[in-house]
Amino acid sequence: VRGVDRDLGCVVIGAxxxxxxxxxxxxxxxxxxxxxxxxxxxxxxxxxINLLPHAVRExxxxxxxxxxxxxxxxxxxxxxxxxxxxxxWREPRGLAAGYPWPQLSIHRGVLQEILLQALIDRVGTxxxxxGQALVRIExxxxxxxxxxEDGRVDADLVIAADGIxxxxxxxxxxxEGPPLWNGSLLWRGVAEIDPVLDGRSMIWAGHPEQxxxxxxxxxxxxxxxxxxxxxxxxxxxxxxxxxxxWNRKGSLEDFLPSFEDWDFDWLNVPAIVRSASETFVFPMVxxxxxxxxxxxxxxLLGDAAHPMYPIxxxxxxxxxxxxxxxxxxxxxxxxxxxxxxxxxxxxxRPATAAIVQANAxxxxxxPCCWSxxxxxxxxxxxxx
Amino acid sequence: xxxxxxxxxxGFVDVADVITAEEIARVTEDYRRTAGFSLAxxxxxxxxxxxxxxx
Numbered sequence: 001v002r003g004v005d006r007d008l009g010c011v012v013i014g015a016x017x018x019x020x021x022x023x024x025x026x027x028x029x030x031x032x033x034x035x036x037x038x039x040x041x042x043x044x045x046x047x048x049i050n051l052l053p054h055a056v057r058e059x060x061x062x063x064x065x066x067x068x069x070x071x072x073x074x075x076x077x078x079x080x081x082x083x084x085x086x087x088x089w090r091e092p093r094g095l096a097a098g099y100p101w102p103q104l105s106i107h108r109g110v111l112q113e114i115l116l117q118a119l120i121d122r123v124g125t126x127x128x129x130x131g132q133a134l135v136r137i138e139x140x141x142x143x144x145x146x147x148x149e150d151g152r153v154d155a156d157l158v159i160a161a162d163g164i165x166x167x168x169x170x171x172x173x174x175x176e177g178p179p180l181w182n183g184s185l186l187w188r189g190v191a192e193i194d195p196v197l198d199g200r201s202m203i204w205a206g207h208p209e210q211x212x213x214x215x216x217x218x219x220x221x222x223x224x225x226x227x228x229x230x231x232x233x234x235x236x237x238x239x240x241x242x243x244x245x246w247n248r249k250g251s252l253e254d255f256l257p258s259f260e261d262w263d264f265d266w267l268n269v270p271a272i273v274r275s276a277s278e279t280f281v282f283p284m285v286x287x288x289x290x291x292x293x294x295x296x297x298x299x300l301l302g303d304a305a306h307p308m309y310p311i312x313x314x315x316x317x318x319x320x321x322x323x324x325x326x327x328x329x330x331x332x333x334x335x336x337x338x339x340x341x342x343x344x345x346x347x348x349r350p351a352t353a354a355i356v357q358a359n360a361x362x363x364x365x366x367p368c369c370w371s372x373x374x375x376x377x378x379x380x381x382x383x384x
Numbered sequence: 385x386x387x388x389x390x391x392x393x394x395g396f397v398d399v400a401d402v403i404t405a406e407e408i409a410r411v412t413e414d415y416r417r418t419a420g421f422s423l424a425x426x427x428x429x430x431x432x433x434x435x436x437x438x439x
Contacts, residue, residue: 025433054421061431080385080408084395088388089408099426207389314419321420324432331433347437351420358418 004031004334011146011155013134013168015042018302018319019161020115024062025327027123036146038133042116044109047188048217048228050313051106053099055320060101067114072106073216076200083206085264105217134167137298144297157337158298166304172295179285179307183236186284187250189276192220193227196267203267209234210258212269229272231255250281284309286360289353294345297338301326306352309359318355322348
């Protein structure tokens with residue numbers, strides 16, 4: 001399989017996990033790539049996320065596993081328990097489960113920083129354009145043109161990885177409206193604590209109406225750890241569900257009282273929550289799967305294509321898989337890049353739609369629920 | 385997990401009285417397969433970059 005011609009000019013919209021993984025993968029196959037990001041400064045937003053073994057395999061292929069491994073924690077097990085702390089089930093994860101690659105728990109900002117540094121090292125700073133907010137994508141002759149608030153760029157391919165509030169998606173599906181909310185709110189934070197259990201355990205406690213998920217994301221000097229947590233409550237009447245954003249501050253009084261008695265002998269939920277310097281609140285939102293991602297030489301990727309509930313460690317992992325399949329299809333079909341985009345979509349759209357639906361169903365196919373379905377509604381505030 | 389809460393809202397002495405290991409294993413394996421990371425699927429070391437997806 002030969003690489004693509006360097007004359008294949010690719011524009012990636014968005015410098016999140018999916019956009020950066022795409023840019024690195026396109027560079028790996030020989031394409032010319034530039035990344036356009038709306039924010040003027042990339043800051044370490046977000047809290048902890050998980051990378052599943054198949055995504056770690058791809059990051060290993062990109063030569064990033066050593067650095068990722070040094071700045072993350074590889075969970076050995078997932079422990080499910082009730083709201084009273086009674087264990088229901090535990091299963092090995094990653095290497096402990098026999099996978100050739102680990103699962104990695106990592107701060108989203110650290111992952112983004114590693115990907116960004118790799119892009120700068122391999123492609124150069126000139127490949128990254130900050131402060132470029134996409135307005136629309138036009139077709140000029142047979143080539144797409146990305147139009148920004150203060151500029152434009154023509155390309156052979158445009159890959160829109162601009163997140164759940166994707167401008168490119170809204171342009172194509174203008175009737176879609178705001179993300180769908182299932183009535184649950186998530187408060188996320190990072191606390192510095194002593195290790196829980198073996199210091200390599202993910203914990204899921206409670207049930208879909210009230211749940212606490214926690215896992216370490218970094219080892220600290222002296223044996224302490226950074227521990228990422230998500231406290232989830234059903235609050236369909238709440239006015240906190242306005243917009244999904246990585247940087248929206250939460251208040252302890254909005255959720256901690258509901259967890260005050262979650263002090264098990266092996267896990268003290270209120271103490272962990274109080275140890276966090278700040279919390280962020282998110283509505284549990286997704287969007288329905290789309291009938292189409294690709295329009296000529298333009299396609300969607302990551303959360304722009306398939307935003308899903310943050311259940312099962314899939315958000316970042318699936319975006320990375322998208323990036324690798326996209327680049328792989330282009331490498332196998334270098335003379336017909338538009339056909340390659342169609343092939344990418346044919347592989348990834350049904351695969352990710354199944355996960356979106358499994359997570360949204362909150363039913364037997366969803367690992368944290370195992371029962372019942374919760375209706376979703378559109379948020380009151382439209383994407384801006 | 386909701387299933388366990390519904391079957392045993394006041395807790396349990398033995399979890400096997402509430403849900404069987406086979407039930408849980410089936411659910412978790414189904415999800416791994418849906419999300420594309422079943423153990424069997426990753427035994428081949430091939431990166432997706434080299435995967436021969438059909439046209």
